[in-house]
Amino acid sequence: MINNPSNRSVTLHISACLFLFLFSFILSDYHQLIITRIMILSIFALGYNVLFGYAGLLSLGHALFFACGFYAAGLPIYHLGWEVPFAFLFAIAISAVVATLIGAIALRTHGVAFMIVTLMFSQVAYLTTLHFSDITGGDEGLVLPEHARSFEIIGVQFDLTSPQTRYYIALGLLSVSVLAVYRWVNGGLGREWVAVRENESRTRMLGYNTFLIKLKAMIISGTLSGGAGAAYALMFAYIGSTFASIQYSIDALLYTLLGGAGTVLGPILGSFIMFYLIDFFSEYTTAYLLATGVILILLMLFFPLGVLGTLKKKWFHWIP
Amino acid sequence: MSVLYTKSLTKRFDGIIAVKDVDFSLKQGEIRGIIGPNGAGKTSFVNLLTGRLAPDSGQIVFQGVDITSQPTWKRARLGISYSFQITNIYSGLTVFENVAIGAQMRIQQSSKSGLPFDQKSNLEEIVDSCLSLTGLDGSRAQLATELAYGHQRLLEIAINLAVEPVLLILDEPTQGLSVDEIEEFTDLLKGIRLNRTIILIEHNLPFVMNLADRVTVMDQGSILAENDPKAIQLDARVKAIYLGE
Numbered sequence: 144m145i146n147n148p149s150n151r152s153v154t155l156h157i158s159a160c161l162f163l164f165l166f167s168f169i170l171s172d173y174h175q176l177i178i179t180r181i182m183i184l185s186i187f188a189l190g191y192n193v194l195f196g197y198a199g200l201l202s203l204g205h206a207l208f209f210a211c212g213f214y215a216a217g218l219p220i221y222h223l224g225w226e227v228p229f230a231f232l233f234a235i236a237i238s239a240v241v242a243t244l245i246g247a248i249a250l251r252t253h254g255v256a257f258m259i260v261t262l263m264f265s266q267v268a269y270l271t272t273l274h275f276s277d278i279t280g281g282d283e284g285l286v287l288p289e290h291a292r293s294f295e296i297i298g299v300q301f302d303l304t305s306p307q308t309r310y311y312i313a314l315g316l317l318s319v320s321v322l323a324v325y326r327w328v329n330g331g332l333g334r335e336w337v338a339v340r341e342n343e344s345r346t347r348m349l350g351y352n353t354f355l356i357k358l359k360a361m362i363i364s365g366t367l368s369g370g371a372g373a374a375y376a377l378m379f380a381y382i383g384s385t386f387a388s389i390q391y392s393i394d395a396l397l398y399t400l401l402g403g404a405g406t407v408l409g410p411i412l413g414s415f416i417m418f419y420l421i422d423f424f425s426e427y428t429t430a431y432l433l434a435t436g437v438i439l440i441l442l443m444l445f446f447p448l449g450v451l452g453t454l455k456k457k458w459f460h461w462i463p
Numbered sequence: 464m465s466v467l468y469t470k471s472l473t474k475r476f477d478g479i480i481a482v483k484d485v486d487f488s489l490k491q492g493e494i495r496g497i498i499g500p501n502g503a504g505k506t507s508f509v510n511l512l513t514g515r516l517a518p519d520s521g522q523i524v525f526q527g528v529d530i531t532s533q534p535t536w537k538r539a540r541l542g543i544s545y546s547f548q549i550t551n552i553y554s555g556l557t558v559f560e561n562v563a564i565g566a567q568m569r570i571q572q573s574s575k576s577g578l579p580f581d582q583k584s585n586l587e588e589i590v591d592s593c594l595s596l597t598g599l600d601g602s603r604a605q606l607a608t609e610l611a612y613g614h615q616r617l618l619e620i621a622i623n624l625a626v627e628p629v630l631l632i633l634d635e636p637t638q639g640l641s642v643d644e645i646e647e648f649t650d651l652l653k654g655i656r657l658n659r660t661i662i663l664i665e666h667n668l669p670f671v672m673n674l675a676d677r678v679t680v681m682d683q684g685s686i687l688a689e690n691d692p693k694a695i696q697l698d699a700r701v702k703a704i705y706l707g708e
Binding site for chain 1: 513515535536537539540544545547551552553554555556560563564565567568571572622626
């Protein structure tokens with residue numbers, strides 16, 4: 144059974160989630176916190192990769208979707224006293240709507256123009272959060288109130304101040320996202336995305352409505368990114384404008400490129416590598432970003448398709 | 464009954480008339496050759512049929528539906544399939560995936576339209592049958608870019624067959640092929656014609672004359688002559704534009 148490529152790749156993805164689960168038992172609190180953050184940002188990268196790695200659309204404005212979920216979850220809790228689960232679902236729904244609207248406009252452009260349009264939208268969102276700082280808290284941000292630190296679903300109490308609980312919630316969300324993306328990219332939709340990425344005009348000549356295919360990628364990508372943003376805000380009980388800044392758009396791109404665009408697990412691997420590189424070097428030097436940059440250049444030299452992408456091309460063709 | 468007809472179809476490019484008042488009609492199941500010197504408007508004309516160009520005036524009707532203002536992808540769904548003059552495949556994907564993209568469209572279409580569709584045919588079967596028709600069964604797992612040029616042309620045909628087109632438009636299919644390959648290609652087309660209607664745009668006259676049921680000669684954007692291959696070969700006007708007599 145393990146020799147069948149599709150079984151092998153399913154096994155790989157389930158093992159990756161299982162590994163993260165078992166890992167939690169031996170982690171120190173510090174690493175548990177870091178990995179929780181990484182897992183949430185991995186969902187963001189996973190969403191980014193749907194658009195970039197599969198549909199071939201390079202967006203420079205994904206911080207917009209992250210921030211959209213982030214604020215749509217945090218603001219109603221802070222100002223209106225909403226419950227956590229409700230705010231989370233609300234944030235996901237809003238992200239889907241925003242992704243549809245932005246997609247419907249931005250997808251009229253191609254290539255560099257698409258990059259610029261997404262970047263501009265994202266900057267507008269960032270500046271908006273700064274402009275309305277009496278509502279959003281601007282750069283200083285807002286700390287979510289006490290009632291948002293725990294919630295109840297069907298009688299089970301979740302305490303968001305416990306690192307353990309946060310870790311498992313993050314892992315749960317990541318696993319669901321991985322399995323969902325895995326199913327999409329290995330089904331008909333994934334084939335359509337790759338077809339558009341590889342040759343859009345040919346795909347249109349075969350009868351595909353390529354605009355709609357790209358819009359679907361945008362919606363799924365934006366919704367996952369928004370979900371990641373919402374989870375981040377709720378888990379760490381803080382919302383601030385930094386998370387809407389261009390740095391987060393670039394991070395998602397970097398994680399994806401580093402781990403391997405167009406592979407499901409690549410962006411997750413990429414975010415782990417990036418986080419731990421920065422973590423490692425910042426212990427030794429204040430110039431940690433320089434050191435990280437050098438390592439990144441080396442990695443891209445030897446793994447031009449990203450770590451997982453290169454492994455896939457050279458040895459493991461069955462990695463999806 | 465005609466599968467497709469156009470009524471005074473016209474296309475101008477900055478004052479140059481590429482296609483001028485063309486009335487064209489195609490019968491179900493025929494192979495039609497379109498020939499003519501360079502710049503006669505052959506490619507512009509089929510681009511109007513596929514929707515890659517929009518006409519300035521005139522009408523295109525396909526199976527009773529006016530498609531004049533429909534986008535390319537909708538026309539493709541109705542069954543107009545275009546094979547590119549310059550090989551246009553998914554070079555980064557395997558041969559199987561290339562054809563699978565076409566096959567998926569056919570499955571989507573038949574499930575949507577509710578047409579009787581053989582339940583057993585699935586994606587893999589469609590792909591395999593198209594690959595064996597074009598003789599590419601051996602290259603299933605190869606990357607398209609690794610194929611020899613002649614095989615890439617065959618792959619192009621296989622992708623088009625996978626969508627099960629009503630009308631297949633082949634733009635210069637023999638361009639760049641060797642004499643042997645052209646012979647194989649002729650046999651292939653004879654094998655796949657079945658009930659399909661095919662438009663062949665070609666420079667290679669012996670190839671067209673061998674395959675086509677009827678031949679349309681275009682010159683300066685208009686239809687100069689239209690007849691069966693034998694009569695076309697004897698037509699004085701055709702000789703004139705080709706040989707300058």
